[in-house]
Amino acid sequence: MMLSDTARQKIQDVRKLYPSARGALLPALYIAQREHGWLSPEAFRAVSRELRIPEATVRGVASFYAMFHKAPVGRNVIQLCTNVACMIMGAESLVDLISKTFDVQPGGTSPDGRFSLIIMECIGACGTAPAMLVNTDFHENLTAGNILDILERYK
Numbered sequence: 001m002m003l004s005d006t007a008r009q010k011i012q013d014v015r016k017l018y019p020s021a022r023g024a025l026l027p028a029l030y031i032a033q034r035e036h037g038w039l040s041p042e043a044f045r046a047v048s049r050e051l052r053i054p055e056a057t058v059r060g061v062a063s064f065y066a067m068f069h070k071a072p073v074g075r076n077v078i079q080l081c082t083n084v085a086c087m088i089m090g091a092e093s094l095v096d097l098i099s100k101t102f103d104v105q106p107g108g109t110s111p112d113g114r115f116s117l118i119i120m121e122c123i124g125a126c127g128t129a130p131a132m133l134v135n136t137d138f139h140e141n142l143t144a145g146n147i148l149d150i151l152e153r154y155k
């Protein structure tokens with residue numbers, strides 16, 4: 001999975017916005033991930049080449065952040081928090097509901113490729129828990145009564 005010429009050009013463009021190549025690493029990883037939905041070993045090598053920084057650095061940074069996928073994911077990625085505030089407000093039952101409704105286990109992808117489900121530690125919405133991200137959309141105050149309606153919007 002090579003990066004397209006367009007993606008490579010975007011990485012070069014974003015590189016010019018930062019005083020050092022390392023500063024451009026996070027946006028470059030986003031650009032690479034947008035190509036195929038995840039970051040393959042080839043994508044890491046390509047980002048390393050484009051920014052002229054060691055591949056180990058690229059992999060190390062990507063491995064730190066949960067928003068970078070190191071394996072193929074479904075068309076939509078649900079990142080549901082089950083940390084303390086969300087757990088107290090019922091997040092674990094929401095995991096069960098999502099798993100049962102869409103046939104997707106935590107850490108896995110539904111057989112139809114529609115959803116991947118990732119269990120997150122705090123995503124910064126403790127005051128409006130439970131919370132989740134679906135792709136880049138933020139959803140709060142989740143309940144068994146609203147979460148399925150929200151997820152039905154994602155095909």
Ligand code: FES
Pocket residue numbers: 081082083084085086087121122123124125126127129130131
């Ligand atoms: S504990 Fe879930 S958002 Fe903070």
